[in-house]
Amino acid sequence: MSVALTFQLSKQQDYQIFSIITDLETSKIDRQLIEDSSDYVYYSQGGVEQNLPYIKDIVEQNQLQVCAVINGIDSGLYYADYLHNALVGFPKLDLDFSAIRLNKYQVNKALAEKNIRIISSVGVESIQDLCLKHEDILKLGWPMVAKPSENTAAMAGFAVLNSFEELEKYVEKVIGSKNSYYKVNIDKIILQEYLPMDQYNEYAIDFVSYDGQHYLQGLSTYGKELINDKHHICRNTRALLPNEVNNIAPVIEYMKSILTALNVSFGFTHNEVFWDGKDRFYLIESNNRLIGSGTVDQYAFCYGYTPFHALLNLIGDRKSSPQPLQNRLGYALVMKLYNFSTINPTTINLLDIKSQARITSFYPDKMIAAPFDDYTRADCIAANLLLTNESQEELDADIAELLKREREHRLFI
Numbered sequence: 001m002s003v004a005l006t007f008q009l010s011k012q013q014d015y016q017i018f019s020i021i022t023d024l025e026t027s028k029i030d031r032q033l034i035e036d037s038s039d040y041v042y043y044s045q046g047g048v049e050q051n052l053p054y055i056k057d058i059v060e061q062n063q064l065q066v067c068a069v070i071n072g073i074d075s076g077l078y079y080a081d082y083l084h085n086a087l088v089g090f091p092k093l094d095l096d097f098s099a100i101r102l103n104k105y106q107v108n109k110a111l112a113e114k115n116i117r118i119i120s121s122v123g124v125e126s127i128q129d130l131c132l133k134h135e136d137i138l139k140l141g142w143p144m145v146a147k148p149s150e151n152t153a154a155m156a157g158f159a160v161l162n163s164f165e166e167l168e169k170y171v172e173k174v175i176g177s178k179n180s181y182y183k184v185n186i187d188k189i190i191l192q193e194y195l196p197m198d199q200y201n202e203y204a205i206d207f208v209s210y211d212g213q214h215y216l217q218g219l220s221t222y223g224k225e226l227i228n229d230k231h232h233i234c235r236n237t238r239a240l241l242p243n244e245v246n247n248i249a250p251v252i253e254y255m256k257s258i259l260t261a262l263n264v265s266f267g268f269t270h271n272e273v274f275w276d277g278k279d280r281f282y283l284i285e286s287n288n289r290l291i292g293s294g295t296v297d298q299y300a301f302c303y304g305y306t307p308f309h310a311l312l313n314l315i316g317d318r319k320s321s322p323q324p325l326q327n328r329l330g331y332a333l334v335m336k337l338y339n340f341s342t343i344n345p346t347t348i349n350l351l352d353i354k355s356q357a358r359i360t361s362f363y364p365d366k367m368i369a370a371p372f373d374d375y376t377r378a379d380c381i382a383a384n385l386l387l388t389n390e391s392q393e394e395l396d397a398d399i400a401e402l403l404k405r406e407r408e409h410r411l412f413i
């Protein structure tokens with residue numbers, strides 16, 4: 001959630017920060033950064049109902065007025081919304097839908113009940129479900145997509161399956177295993193109809209919602225590359241303006257209708273959509289948080305503001321609407337980099353790169369020995385690199401040079 005940036009923006013507007021570190025996910029948290037940047041910190045144990053009295057004590061003892069509760073990770077939505085209702089109260093949030101939004105299959109089921117277009121899906125929680133739901137599964141056709149339905153943004157455990165035998169092996173391997181990104185148990189998966197990647201592009205559409213209104217705060221496209229005629233690997237995230245994408249308006253309205261159907265009244269959503277560029281578009285998933293991997297910082301450079309700016313504006317003056325996406329201040333890209341050569345690298349070779357470059361995440365243990373025999377973003381991306389430049393030409397030249405270094409095994413050092 002770009003912790004450093006969002007904390008900085010809060011401080012600039014004279015808000016204090018009360019950080020609650022739950023046990024829902026601990027492996028991705030920079031505790032020192034949070035403790036150094038926060039006015040108050042509470043380490044929770046157990047559920048939100050158990051934690052609430054202790055959190056209230058800190059609020060009351062320090063005479064704090066809680067203006068907003070911000071969810072930092074997908075699995076924390078119910079926890080955050082429960083605290084919002086208890087400590088803020090406006091707008092009142094529907095906790096039943098907060099629970100539904102934690103599960104991708106339940107989301108699709110709720111949307112189908114309201115006649116909103118979705119990708120055909122089946123939820124599976126055990127190997128026995130393959131027999132019980134055999135007919136519905138076969139209706140999805142082959143190939144089909146499988147991924148965990150909770151606690152992750154499809155970064156880990158994603159697979160394209162081509163037969164019932166592959167599906168059985170996948171379920172036996174994944175259910176009950178640890179998520180390789182968030183380090184939590186996987187006990188539910190979602191199976192979905194496969195949409196051909198040569199017919200659809202993937203877009204991220206980011207909103208901030210307040211009092212049931214949904215304000216577009218970011219639009220980006222995911223660049224992909226076909227490897228070994230098998231895997232479409234994620235290459236980059238590029239921020240766009242709506243007027244740079246022809247006919248995008250119906251897709252944005254479709255996403256707003258989904259948020260309304262899910263009773264989203266407050267907070268950030270990072271939504272991923274497949275679109276054929278014409279009239280076919282489908283929700284991939286709606287993530288209950290800010291977009292990650294440095295893209296919030298990318299939005300700040302390209303637009304001059306972020307979804308967090310918009311939320312602070314809304315909670316400061318309920319009659320204000322966030323700034324629309326209409327001005328481009330610069331060009332940026334978040335590159336997804338792959339390490340084919342270097343055992344335990346310490347950094348990335350950025351020598352003579354003209355763009356401003358910042359490594360937003362770095363995983364020295366993720367070296368790919370046999371290129372993309374198997375692929376998930378969580379297991380294969382070795383680094384995310386944010387590049388910013390006022391010149392599109394210079395930015396593109398730097399991107400080409402970095403990809404060349406990756407191919408020539410000169411990028412990770």
